[in-house]
Amino acid sequence: MALGSVSVIAANQQQGEVTAIEKYFLFVGIGPEHVGELVFLNAQSDLDAELGSASSQLKTQVAAAQLNGGENWACIAAPIAESTDWDAAVDLGTGYAKGVEAVVDCRVINGNANRLTQSQNKADALLAATGRRIFFMIAAAAINNDAEDGQSWSDYITDTAAIVTNAVAPRVMIVPLIFPDALGILAGRLCRADVSIADSPMRVATGTILGRSSADLPVDMDGVTYSNAHALALNNARLTVPQVYADQAGVYWSDGQMLDVEGGDFQVVENLRVVDKAARRVRLILISMVADRRLNSSPESIAWATTRLSAPLRAMAKSYVFQGIPFVADIEPPQEGDIAIQWVSRTEVRIYMVVRPFESPKTITAYIVLDLSAPA
Structure with a gap:
């Protein structure tokens, strides 16, 4: 006869919270201090103390993101030197803890389309090796408005659009520096706690961008101020840029366009972000199901x-x-x-x-008709 025996087993059903990395970005750029290290920042961080008192490519964009990101904003910064291996800095930042949602590359692309391919390849390689999903935001050069040897808006739009011509990089976004800190402004706008990852940066209800106004819009070599006509031309070239509305104070943003193919599902950043968020969480469940006969x-x-x-x-x-x-x-x-x-x-x-995003009105037309019927 067997002896009496009682066992109580606490089964782990893996129903706990998952660490969210959405809205947590890695900023990579040239900076004078902490080169080769990771600098952890939030809305209360003193950027002069953390990233150096001198102005730098990196600090300019991080400061704009801090201002536009709101009170719960946080990020990782990876300062690099001119000769530093960018790839190593990305590995260092994306390999920390649970990783990041996006890499904000503060180095100006300057017409080097190879950077697009390198960034897309890096995102693909990271996904293949670790299952981590990221997208890249890259700065494109500002307009040269020198009166003698500068650019007209036509020249600038043509040159900037050429960077992305025929590019297929659904995990890459190009942000022309219409403002010197435009990349950081957009990165902060995408990370606000009061806005969903399913929202476009175009969302007017989010409010105007912070730190810049319509008075800061640049001019070309002929003194012509940046307008919605220029914004539309850049937008049609798959770039993401600031825009304004007549009779509406402030500066807003266009769609966050990714360099997906024409007709692709991931031509705008919000579609990519919701699918990535779902994939991150489903992946953890799938890992727990390996060889589980249930x-x-x-x-x-x-x-x-x-x-x-x-x-x-x-x-x-x-x-x-x-x-x-x-x-x-x-x-x-x-x-x-x-x-x-x-x-x-x-x-x-x-x-x-299947993941179904909600509809989002980006082109709105209202028709107003008169009712001239006789009163009842």
Whole structure:
């Protein structure tokens, strides 16, 4: 006869919180201090103390991001020297803890289209090696408005657009320095705590950009001020730029355009960000399912796995209405059939998932008609 025995096992269902890296960016750029190190910054950081009192390419963009990012903003900075290996700085920053969502490359691209390929390849290599998903934001040169040997807006738009001509880099965004700190302004705008990753930087309700006004808009060699006509031309070339609205105070932004192919799903940054967020969370669940026989081809198992895999999507889909005002989630709630599980063999499974962003009005037209009917 066996002896009496009681065991209590606390099963780990892996239902805890996941560390979020969204809105946590790595800034890489030339700076005088802490070269080869990581500098951790937030909204309260003294940038002169952390990045050096002298002006630098890196500090200019970080300062703009700090101002536009709001009270909960934080980032990692990786100062480099002119001769420093950029690749090593990116590895150092993206390899820290859970990583970062984006790399803000403060070095001006200066017409070197190879930088686009290098950045896309780096993002692809990081995804392949570690499963980490990042995108790159890269600065393009400001206009040369010297009166004698400078550029007209036509020259500048042509030269800047040439950088991205025929480029296919869905994880790369190019930001012309219409303002000297335009890259940092946009990076901060994308990281505000009161704005979803599913929102475009074009969102006017976010407010005007901080630190710059329409009085700071640059002129070309002929003294012509940057206008929405120039913004449209740059936007049509797949660049992301500031814009203004007539009779609306302040400066706002265009779409955050990625260099995806024409017709691609990831031509704007918000689409890429919501898919990346879902992928990061689903990946952790999938890792925990490796060689777990609870995932099998039985109907009960498929239902269990579908429920479990849909959990991060349901979390991303939590909207709320307060006082009649909708606070919209990152994505729409998952529907029946949005997750499908296919058994390829007894040891290989494929999972298909659908993520649905909400609509976002970027071109709005109102028609006003008269009612001249006789009163009732």
